[in-house]
Amino acid sequence: MVTRRNFIINTSLAATAVLALPSLAFTMDKKEIGLQLYTLRDELLKNVRLTLEKVANAGFTTVETYGFSIKDQFWGLTATELKKILDANGLKTVSGHYNLGSFLYDGKKAELIAAIEAAKVLKSEFLTIPWVDEPFRKNIQDYKKIAARLNEAAKISAASGLKLAYHNHDFEFQKHDGITGYEILLKETDKDLVSFELDLYWVVRSGNDPLKLFKENPGRFRMWHVKDMDKVNPALNTEIGAGSIDFKSIFKEAKQCGVKHFFVEQENNYNPAPFESIQISCDFISKNLI
Numbered sequence: 001m002v003t004r005r006n007f008i009i010n011t012s013l014a015a016t017a018v019l020a021l022p023s024l025a026f027t028m029d030k031k032e033i034g035l036q037l038y039t040l041r042d043e044l045l046k047n048v049r050l051t052l053e054k055v056a057n058a059g060f061t062t063v064e065t066y067g068f069s070i071k072d073q074f075w076g077l078t079a080t081e082l083k084k085i086l087d088a089n090g091l092k093t094v095s096g097h098y099n100l101g102s103f104l105y106d107g108k109k110a111e112l113i114a115a116i117e118a119a120k121v122l123k124s125e126f127l128t129i130p131w132v133d134e135p136f137r138k139n140i141q142d143y144k145k146i147a148a149r150l151n152e153a154a155k156i157s158a159a160s161g162l163k164l165a166y167h168n169h170d171f172e173f174q175k176h177d178g179i180t181g182y183e184i185l186l187k188e189t190d191k192d193l194v195s196f197e198l199d200l201y202w203v204v205r206s207g208n209d210p211l212k213l214f215k216e217n218p219g220r221f222r223m224w225h226v227k228d229m230d231k232v233n234p235a236l237n238t239e240i241g242a243g244s245i246d247f248k249s250i251f252k253e254a255k256q257c258g259v260k261h262f263f264v265e266q267e268n269n270y271n272p273a274p275f276e277s278i279q280i281s282c283d284f285i286s287k288n289l290i
Helices: 004-011 015-020 039-046 048-057 081-090 110-121 142-159 181-189 200-205 210-216 246-252 272-286
Strands: 034-036 061-063 092-095 126-129 161-169 195-200 221-226 262-266
Touching: 015 081, 034 039, 034 092, 039 061, 039 272, 061 262, 081 092, 092 110, 092 161, 110 126, 110 142, 126 142, 126 195, 126 221, 142 161, 142 181, 142 195, 161 221, 195 200, 195 262, 200 210, 200 221, 210 246, 210 262, 262 272
Parallel strands: 034 061, 034 262, 061 092, 092 126, 126 161, 161 195, 195 221, 221 262
Antiparallel strands: none
16 A cells, blocks of 8 residues: 555645634635545546546545656646646645655755746645655754754745645654654744644644644644544544544634644545545535534
């Protein structure tokens, strides 16, 4: 099975609605449900057009891309070609995961500049950093260096009208001399330039409380990954509402958190298959969370 880690390494409301859930209604222009397209990575490689058509038919209105590279662009499509397919299905790409090549480690900007140009074509709002390779996050100084690079990338992105965000896994919550890498990133990055996309599954999986993070860092988490945890095996994902994460409590805090967009993501354990899984998740969110 292809994991996100391996992929990245191997590819360089009416008043009633407001009263019912004011926290989310105040932070989003309308009822939008997003999907991180990595959820459908195998299907995209087979047929991008048909996959995105099914995403829209399932009820999603926004998507987050992944896997961009200078060589292959988006699964063999240029940003312009992808934008046409998205537009034809009424989908907006408000964010994309861009690995930026080696920029975080050596400052080389070729992949960053290419990512910015692709994101501009897609008319995205956020350019999001999805991952840090293990050799470059071993200690406090490593995280301080990453934070400095994030600030630099954010300034370059801002000059092109884009916002920069950082997406977490669980390793950022490991402690280094009494402080976590995530704490360093939050402290050392410019809050006016660098936002965070909080992956709720990985926060819970690492033993942390999303609500506590919201309270301690108001306004930093502009996006969420909404990914549920299997009740039997926490190493596995499951459809939203079928797992152990209390999303109702989390969504009630959307106003305090400052979230602007969220994306469903499911990397494995589809029941019974990916397209059916995203439909189940979308239906649950629409009926129970927003």
